[in-house]
Amino acid sequence: MTRAECIERIARVRPRVAVVGDYMLDGWWTGRIERIAREAPVPVVALSEQRHVPGGAANTALTLASLGAHVLAVGSLGLDGAAEELRAHLIRAHVDVARLARVPGARTTTKVRVAVDDQLLLRLDRTQQGDWPSTARRALVAHTREALAGSDALLICDYGSALLDDTVVAAIAKLSRPPW
Numbered sequence: 020m021t022r023a024e025c026i027e028r029i030a031r032v033r034p035r036v037a038v039v040g041d042y043m044l045d046g047w048w049t050g051r052i053e054r055i056a057r058e059a060p061v062p063v064v065a066l067s068e069q070r071h072v073p074g075g076a077a078n079t080a081l082t083l084a085s086l087g088a089h090v091l092a093v094g095s096l097g098l099d100g101a102a103e104e105l106r107a108h109l110i111r112a113h114v115d116v117a118r119l120a121r122v123p124g125a126r127t128t129t130k131v132r133v134a135v136d137d138q139l140l141l142r143l144d145r146t147q148q149g150d151w152p153s154t155a156r157r158a159l160v161a162h163t164r165e166a167l168a169g170s171d172a173l174l175i176c177d178y179g180s181a182l183l184d185d186t187v188v189a190a191i192a193k194l195s196r197p198p199w
Contacts, residue, residue, distance in 0.1 A: 030087035037166035038083065039159070039191065040076030040176030040183065042094040042119060044101045046131030046143075047072070064133055064140065071101075073108045074130060076176035083174075084112045091166040093118045095155045095182055097147070101127035118162035122155045128180055151182045159183075160190045167194055 020028075050066040073081050080090045092114050096102035098121050105127060109116050131143040159182065167173060175191070177183045 026086055029083075033087055033089055034171040035089045035091065035169055036083050036172045036174055037091045037093055037163065037170045038076050038080040038174045038176065039093040039163050039166070040079075040174075041128065041178040041180040042073075042077045042080075042092065042096060042105060043075040043128035043130060043178065043180075044077070044105045045072050045074030046070070046129060048131055048133045050133075050135060052135050062135070062140070064135055071104055071129075073105055075128070075178045077105055077109060079174060079176050080109060080114045081112050084114050089115070091115045091118060091170065093159065093162045093166050095120045095122050095125065095151060095159060097121070097125040097127040098123055099127050101129045101145075118166055120155065120158050120162065122152060125151065125155065128178075147180060147182075150184075151180075155182065156184070156187050159187060160194075163191050164194050 047070050048066055049068045050064040052062040053065055054063050055061065056063050072078070076094055077092070080092050084090045092109055096105065096119060102121055106116050106119065109119070126145060126147050128147065129145045133140045133143070175183070
């Protein structure tokens with residue numbers, strides 16, 4: 020089957036896909052260098068553009084939705100601006116975010132890349148500090164169970180945020196699944 024045939028089939032069938040994993044917001048900041056800082060021998064980047072796009076499992080969910088799949092997002096976010104922006108991107112793409120839990124005291128992962136003239140200078144990461152609460156892990160498994168009911172496929176996107184630890188993955192593996 021060709022790539023085009025696969026894309027056409029997804030659009031025709033509209034499979035229900037549960038995407039479980041690490042939802043994050045990626046930032047792409049671009050600019051130009053005009054001088055070196057006085058405080059240290061580092062370039063000063065005059066930012067000309069700052070944009071944020073779904074990353075990690077959110078990027079996968081968006082891609083599947085753009086192909087015509089009905090996507091159910093399953094994961095955990097903090098109660099912060101990054102979570103709200105990420106949810107807004109997903110909702111605009113018609114991704115079901117009902118199982119994308121917001122966890123008090125948690126932080127939504129963000130990864131901001133700073134680039135000049137197509138050269139990546141650095142990446143700034145903000146991630147959850149310490150382990151995710153056990154309530155978030157239990158909710159993830161419960162939400163995965165809900166999402167699997169009536170789903171045609173389960174896709175797991177693990178980017179190492181510690182949410183999908185061995186216990187959670189084992190619990191998800193034990194869930195009853197449709198015959199894929």
